[in-house]
Amino acid sequence: MRIPDVAPGARVLAFGGYQPSKVVTNDDLAETMDTNDEWIQSRVGIKERRIAPAGESVTDMAVQAGGKALAASGLSAGDIDLVIVATCTPETQIPNVSASVAHRLGIHAPGAFDVNAACAGFCYALATASAAVRGGAARHVLVIGAEKLSQWVDWTDRATAVIFADGAGAAVVGPSETPGIGPVVWGSAGDKADAIYVKDRSSFLYQEGQTVFRWATTALHPVAKEACERAGVDPAELSAFVPHQANLRIVEAIARKLGAEKAAVARDIVLAGNTSAASIPLALSRMIERGEVPSGGLALLLGFGAGLTYAGQVIEIP
Amino acid sequence: MAFSEQEILEGLGKIINEITGIPASEVTPDKSFVDDLDIDSLSMVEIAVAAQDEFGVEIPDDQLKNLKTVKDVINFINA
Numbered sequence: 001m002r003i004p005d006v007a008p009g010a011r012v013l014a015f016g017g018y019q020p021s022k023v024v025t026n027d028d029l030a031e032t033m034d035t036n037d038e039w040i041q042s043r044v045g046i047k048e049r050r051i052a053p054a055g056e057s058v059t060d061m062a063v064q065a066g067g068k069a070l071a072a073s074g075l076s077a078g079d080i081d082l083v084i085v086a087t088c089t090p091e092t093q094i095p096n097v098s099a100s101v102a103h104r105l106g107i108h109a110p111g112a113f114d115v116n117a118a119c120a121g122f123c124y125a126l127a128t129a130s131a132a133v134r135g136g137a138a139r140h141v142l143v144i145g146a147e148k149l150s151q152w153v154d155w156t157d158r159a160t161a162v163i164f165a166d167g168a169g170a171a172v173v174g175p176s177e178t179p180g181i182g183p184v185v186w187g188s189a190g191d192k193a194d195a196i197y198v199k200d201r202s203s204f205l206y207q208e209g210q211t212v213f214r215w216a217t218t219a220l221h222p223v224a225k226e227a228c229e230r231a232g233v234d235p236a237e238l239s240a241f242v243p244h245q246a247n248l249r250i251v252e253a254i255a256r257k258l259g260a261e262k263a264a265v266a267r268d269i270v271l272a273g274n275t276s277a278a279s280i281p282l283a284l285s286r287m288i289e290r291g292e293v294p295s296g297g298l299a300l301l302l303g304f305g306a307g308l309t310y311a312g313q314v315i316e317i318p
Numbered sequence: 319m320a321f322s323e324q325e326i327l328e329g330l331g332k333i334i335n336e337i338t339g340i341p342a343s344e345v346t347p348d349k350s351f352v353d354d355l356d357i358d359s360l361s362m363v364e365i366a367v368a369a370q371d372e373f374g375v376e377i378p379d380d381q382l383k384n385l386k387t388v389k390d391v392i393n394f395i396n397a
Contacts, residue, residue, distance in 0.1 A: 042358065043358060043360060208379075209359070209360070210359055210360070210362075210363050210379045210382065211379050213360050213363050214363045214366075214367060214379065217363070217364065217367065218367055247360075249360060253364075
């Protein structure tokens with residue numbers, strides 16, 4: 001038996017994001033349910049979100065975001081040997097999303113699997129990709145978070161319909177001489193499994209808002225701090241903090257308790273809604289596009305959601 | 319540790335002011351959180367968490383919805 005060639009480190013080479021074209025504003029929602037722009041903005045901080053039409057699938061959005069990240073990385077499809085898609089809203093359980101995405105991007109016969117850690121999924125997938133590169137199981141990994149939450153939401157329920165949205169974000173991970181993806185801090189709280197769930201395949205998504213809010217604003221800043229500590233990074237050194245875009249009040253509460261004074265804090269939820277596993281790569285790809293974060297700077301990613309699950313790591317911004 | 323009603327009222331006034339910006343002087347026992355102070359359910363969670371840190375009494379979410387007035391919270395913390 002032989003040990004494969006290992007890489008000293010792994011890093012993100014590029015990000016890419018994709019949103020469906022249809023914009024749904026708060027005023028649009030107020031036409032069909034008892035809510036209004038002021039109520040939605042004060043509770044969750046969202047002004048508008050994107051909703052995919054009936055014919056656009058999680059796979060379609062994953063292909064779009066994955067293709068952008070791949071193009072931005074300068075690699076070709078033939079360089080990718082592992083594809084991981086984080087999603088909790090695939091149209092089908094069988095087959096998985098990742099093999100179809102790889103095929104449509106012209107990636108030949110890569111390892112391909114989906115990850116379900118809900119809104120924490122992207123950070124789980126990124127940690128897995130980093131480990132695969134460093135361990136020699138893969139050379140270049142395409143990691144995608146893609147969700148179509150609109151198909152699991154009751155569009156008459158104002159508690160959830162105003163929050164969730166559709167989109168995708170992706171990253172290409174490759175080997176590096178120096179560490180570009182820090183150690184992951186991940187965990188779960190299965191005692192709170194009933195805080196966010198879809199009961200069965202004919203049911204809609206249910207969320208115990210106060211329970212999730214309390215957990216998110218009290219249990220997660222220690223995870224964020226630990227991810228920094230394990231990477232040997234002081235929060236004051238961070239150029240960006242990109243938490244899952246669950247609710248603007250949660251984002252701001254965690255950012256305040258983290259104390260990353262210099263960091264640009266992702267507030268993509270305002271225009272994108274809560275896109276679960278897609279929210280972190282989507283938000284960061286847009287911050288990079290707008291020039292809000294420096295290449296080579298450090299970003300703390302922090303995913304959290306149904307399970308309950310959570311994961312966070314520091315990365316170097318490509 | 320037991321707190322007097324006045325101590326809890328003052329503590330709540332300070333917490334509510336920090337979280338919502340409402341002047342502490344407006345936080346009086348007869349005030350309703352929703353109807354008088356216009357405090358939403360998520361701010362109530364933040365107040366409950368801060369009150370737990372201050373007074374050492376946990377206010378679970380299923381109890382929180384029954385606490386309509388400032389006096390209700392004072393009584394819960396004192397119970």
